[in-house]
Amino acid sequence: MGVTKTEVFTAEQNRIAELAKAFAHPARVAILQHLVATKSCICGELVDELPLSQATVSQHLKELSRIGIIKGNVQPPRVCYCINESVWEEAKAAFGGLLATFTVNECC
Amino acid sequence: MGVTKTEVFTAEQNRIAELAKAFAHPARVAILQHLVATKSCICGELVDELPLSQATVSQHLKELSRIGIIKGNVQPPRVCYCINESVWEEAKAAFGGLLATFTVNECC
DNA sequence: TTTGTATATCGCAATATTACGATGATATTT
DNA sequence: AAATATCATCGTAATATTGCGATATACAAA
Numbered sequence: 001m002g003v004t005k006t007e008v009f010t011a012e013q014n015r016i017a018e019l020a021k022a023f024a025h026p027a028r029v030a031i032l033q034h035l036v037a038t039k040s041c042i043c044g045e046l047v048d049e050l051p052l053s054q055a056t057v058s059q060h061l062k063e064l065s066r067i068g069i070i071k072g073n074v075q076p077p078r079v080c081y082c083i084n085e086s087v088w089e090e091a092k093a094a095f096g097g098l099l100a101t102f103t104v105n106e107c108c
Numbered sequence: 109m110g111v112t113k114t115e116v117f118t119a120e121q122n123r124i125a126e127l128a129k130a131f132a133h134p135a136r137v138a139i140l141q142h143l144v145a146t147k148s149c150i151c152g153e154l155v156d157e158l159p160l161s162q163a164t165v166s167q168h169l170k171e172l173s174r175i176g177i178i179k180g181n182v183q184p185p186r187v188c189y190c191i192n193e194s195v196w197e198e199a200k201a202a203f204g205g206l207l208a209t210f211t212v213n214e215c216c
Numbered sequence: 217t218t219t220g221t222a223t224a225t226c227g228c229a230a231t232a233t234t235a236c237g238a239t240g241a242t243a244t245t246t
Numbered sequence: 247a248a249a250t251a252t253c254a255t256c257g258t259a260a261t262a263t264t265g266c267g268a269t270a271t272a273c274a275a276a
Contacts, residue, residue: 030117058253096203102193109260
């Protein structure tokens with residue numbers, strides 16, 4: 001169907017999946033890496049950095065904003081984006097927690 | 109289009125995005141959590157655990173196998189799945205590395 | 217050999233995602 | 247006021263994803 005049955009999973013599972021989506025496209029990885037590297041926020045500079053159209057970059061930025069991992073600071077006609085520290089920490093805790101739980105297999 | 113322009117991004121960015129997809133759906137998060145929790149490998153038991161059809165679970169398992177984060181051990185008519193330790197470590201390093209790079213913003 | 221069990225795959229339907237050109241909105245500059 | 251610059255949104259097209267019933271496959275058991 002293309003529609004995820006979110007209602008049958010836990011809130012934690014759904015949130016982890018949502019946070020993972022922030023990293024689940026190379027363009028968004030590139031955006032996040034750039035925002036991390038240039039500590040100061042970036043605006044349409046991202047459009048110059050990425051080999052994608054302005055409309056496409058804007059769409060990825062919107063998705064990252066929806067997830068909450070970045071935030072935008074409007075100073076018309078520019079918009080300054082940057083990492084949302086609290087959500088970044090949330091992602092760090094979520095992935096770190098999950099990834100740390102694995103110890104060893106007893107078969108395979 | 110629905111088709112990602114992978115060729116314009118770095119191999120690292122594409123790999124991170126691929127690894128993130130393993131966690132980008134609540135059903136796959138649930139599968140991974142279950143495989144981690146029950147150290148010994150699990151078979152069709154996953155179908156009983158998850159409120160999804162056998163066909164759908166099998167499809168998610170196939171995607172996780174394609175990414176490489178799980179591996180299957182065929183012992184007909186059963187298949188025993190488990191975490192692929194090396195790829196799990198790869199994910200830990202990839203996300204850990206990226207998430208650790210952020211220090212602080214200079215605006216926003 | 218037939219039956220049963222477990223899993224994968226096929227085929228389909230519905231929705232989601234990715235991408236971009238064109239356009240709209242907003243504020244600064246001229 | 248008009249022109250410019252920046253960014254968001256709309257509309258559209260193409261492909262991907264999600265989900266499931268039905269069927270195929272592969273082996274074990276009867």
